[in-house]
Amino acid sequence: MKNILMTATLLALPLGVTACGKPAEAPKAETSTDAMADMAMPAEAKMAKGTGTVTAIDPASGKITLEHDAIPAVEWPAMTMGFSAKPELLKGIAVGDKVGFNLTVIGNAGEVTSIQKR
Ligand SMILES: [Cu+2]
DSSP: OHHHHHHHHHHTSOOOOOOSSSOOOOOOOOSOOOHHHHHTOGGGEEEEEEEEEEEEEETTTTEEEEEEOOBGGGTBOSEEEEEEEOGGGGTTOOTTOEEEEEEEEETTEEEEEEEEEO
16 A cells, blocks of 8 residues: 555656756757857757737846747747846836747747837
């Protein structure tokens, strides 16, 4: 009986954080954790357009959370997730706004490069 309970507990473990798109790619050898080094890998970056609703925003730290519609260009289903964005892009944007936006996507992370109210 004890073994059955332990098995059930293991199966109930959370499967990890929600992330966009395909399963994580195999880890690549990286010698630097510097953000600028990551940005210097243009082969990994994809451009995408999306639409959605702002659910949280933090202009001071350059973060925005969007409940976005599906983004076929990067094979993302609709979901709510956080993006980085330059603080000046977020001026005039508020929680609840319906927006259209452009992204630079690297792996499962996206940076908003432009955003407009719809
Ligand atoms: Cu997403």
